[in-house]
Amino acid sequence: MKLKDWAFKKSPWIFHLGAGSCNNCDIELLDCITPKFDVERFGILLVGSPRHADCLVITGIVTKKVLPRLKRVYKQTPDPKIVIAVGACACSGGIFRDGYNMAGPVDRVIPVDVYIPGCPPKPEAIISGIVKALGDMK
Amino acid sequence: MAEKKRTIIPIGPYHPLQEEPEFFLLGVEGEKVVDIEWKTGYNHRGIERIAETKSYDQVTFLVERVCGICSTSHPIAYCNAMEDLAGIEIPERAKYIRSIIAELERIHSHLLWVGLAGHFLGYNTVWMWSWKYREPVLDIMEAISGNRQNYAMLKIGGVRRDIEESDIPKILKMVEKLVPNLDLLTGAITDDPVLHVRLKGVGILTKEEARNYGATGPTARASGLPFDARRDSPYAAYDLVDWKVITRQEGDVFAKVVVRLLEMYESVKIIKECLMRLRKVKTEIAIKVEEIPPGEGIGHPEAPRGEVFHYIRSDGTNRPVRHKIRAPSFCNVPTFRATVIGETISDATIILAAVDPCYCCTERMAVVDKRTGKKEMNGFDLIRLSQEKTKDLRRKMLGK
Numbered sequence: 001m002k003l004k005d006w007a008f009k010k011s012p013w014i015f016h017l018g019a020g021s022c023n024n025c026d027i028e029l030l031d032c033i034t035p036k037f038d039v040e041r042f043g044i045l046l047v048g049s050p051r052h053a054d055c056l057v058i059t060g061i062v063t064k065k066v067l068p069r070l071k072r073v074y075k076q077t078p079d080p081k082i083v084i085a086v087g088a089c090a091c092s093g094g095i096f097r098d099g100y101n102m103a104g105p106v107d108r109v110i111p112v113d114v115y116i117p118g119c120p121p122k123p124e125a126i127i128s129g130i131v132k133a134l135g136d137m138k
Numbered sequence: 139m140a141e142k143k144r145t146i147i148p149i150g151p152y153h154p155l156q157e158e159p160e161f162f163l164l165g166v167e168g169e170k171v172v173d174i175e176w177k178t179g180y181n182h183r184g185i186e187r188i189a190e191t192k193s194y195d196q197v198t199f200l201v202e203r204v205c206g207i208c209s210t211s212h213p214i215a216y217c218n219a220m221e222d223l224a225g226i227e228i229p230e231r232a233k234y235i236r237s238i239i240a241e242l243e244r245i246h247s248h249l250l251w252v253g254l255a256g257h258f259l260g261y262n263t264v265w266m267w268s269w270k271y272r273e274p275v276l277d278i279m280e281a282i283s284g285n286r287q288n289y290a291m292l293k294i295g296g297v298r299r300d301i302e303e304s305d306i307p308k309i310l311k312m313v314e315k316l317v318p319n320l321d322l323l324t325g326a327i328t329d330d331p332v333l334h335v336r337l338k339g340v341g342i343l344t345k346e347e348a349r350n351y352g353a354t355g356p357t358a359r360a361s362g363l364p365f366d367a368r369r370d371s372p373y374a375a376y377d378l379v380d381w382k383v384i385t386r387q388e389g390d391v392f393a394k395v396v397v398r399l400l401e402m403y404e405s406v407k408i409i410k411e412c413l414m415r416l417r418k419v420k421t422e423i424a425i426k427v428e429e430i431p432p433g434e435g436i437g438h439p440e441a442p443r444g445e446v447f448h449y450i451r452s453d454g455t456n457r458p459v460r461h462k463i464r465a466p467s468f469c470n471v472p473t474f475r476a477t478v479i480g481e482t483i484s485d486a487t488i489i490l491a492a493v494d495p496c497y498c499c500t501e502r503m504a505v506v507d508k509r510t511g512k513k514e515m516n517g518f519d520l521i522r523l524s525q526e527k528t529k530d531l532r533r534k535m536l537g538k
């Protein structure tokens with residue numbers, strides 16, 4: 001295993017982008033770093049810039065206004081990166097799929113590696129999704 | 139002349155800690171904020187339009203997803219509007235259950251806010267604490283509704299799930315356990331001398347301004363306007379139980395904190411009383427609604443952030459012809475013009491956060507007008523500035 005991969009697996013840094021969500025997925029994601037779940041124990045850290053991130057976690061349908069920004073954030077994230085779609089909205093458009101302002105779901109815009117369904121998924125589900133994503137890396 | 143010196147600071151649209159993307163442009167001269175502009179629309183999902191394509195029963199679940207934090211306030215507003223339209227009175231038991239859910243949501247929302255406000259001030263311990271104490275609230279929600287968020291408890295004509303008699307003692311105990319945690323948090327915040335200096339007299343919204351801007355919820359109540367839709371136009375069980383409207387006169391950030399903290403105690407009181415009443419009131423939990431007549435209806439309950447407003451027009455079919463939603467932040471956010479202008483940049487973050495908008499930061503993707511901007515800062519720098527100010531104060535005051 002290369003040093004880069006090893007570092008990647010040991011402490012994945014996450015950038016969260018709400019692309020038109022109802023907040024619930026975002027809150028549950030944030031919940032993961034607070035004391036009850038506390039994923040920082042495992043080196044998972046929420047960072048403030050996509051340039052520092054290993055994982056992009058995207059919640060919500062992609063609205064038309066967010067679309068160009070999402071593409072840009074994807075480009076700004078250095079390789080290797082994994083993209084995780086959290087919530088029914090991000091996976092399939094969920095309840096908002098018929099809306100006129102929808103440009104997503106996420107996988108129509110950028111490649112997605114892991115889908116975490118649920119509306120919203122529980123923090124446990126989110127953590128398990130991220131862990132699975134890391135396990136899939138060679 | 140002044141134009142030349144002005145720097146534009148964009149905040150938004152993305153911030154890792156916050157929920158929705160939103161975008162602020164602060165115009166500053168030196169340290170002082172002289173202008174603020176608000177841009178939004180990143181999160182526009184066209185819900186009102188989608189609602190017109192769904193049947194009345196489906197809309198309940200759609201409006202739940204307007205905002206995740208207020209995922210009971212919107213359905214209550216919608217159901218109230220529908221019940222107003224159809225002239226329905228819901229069973230008493232349903233009223234109590236609705237109140238219980240709504241108040242649990244208020245506690246969870248206020249705790250969430252206290253945590254984020256703490257973070258903006260550089261008190262990450264407060265953040266972690268209040269989010270830790272928020273977890274039991276979500277556990278209670280899970281016990282009642284089966285989900286931590288998006289409870290799906292409401293339906294037109296009542297509620298979808300009952301609270302079983304056998305569960306009540308367990309839930310009561312969980313609710314009672316919240317109180318010492320709230321005490322701890324309230325004590326820690328109100329006793330801290332640094333926080334007093336940091337928050338008192340900052341970002342004052344006068345009574346007059348609050349009225350002119352049409353502020354609602356804790357933002358209005360902290361400025362001495364005793365408006366609370368729960369008391370002024372009772373719905374659910376709020377006229378059946380005993381509780382107080384919390385107000386403060388000062389209108390500064392501290393007052394807003396205090397109002398929210400004290401409101402949580404009232405919520406606990408309401409929940410406890412409703413649970414007690416549930417033991418005696420053995421009615422149905424919902425009535426069957428056969429048909430929705432043509433007409434109009436409004437519902438305007440008090441969400442954690444203020445009054446939510448839903449308007450429905452029906453033409454007698456099974457879907458709304460028009461569904462209008464107005465959320466409280468829509469009224470509260472413009473008050474920034476009164477509160478932020480004239481304050482320093484390092485206070486801007488907490489003042490913006492004080493009305494608990496669905497608030498968001500950091501620049502990165504913002505387009506900055508280079509003609510006017512010399513220095514660029516993003517939301518992180520702003521939060522850092524805010525945190526440093528607290529640190530400075532602490533050093534000076536406590537010698538730490």
Ligand code: SF4
Binds near residue numbers: 023088120121203
């Ligand atoms: S999946 Fe559900 S909870 Fe998540 S953003 Fe969409 S509507 Fe909200």
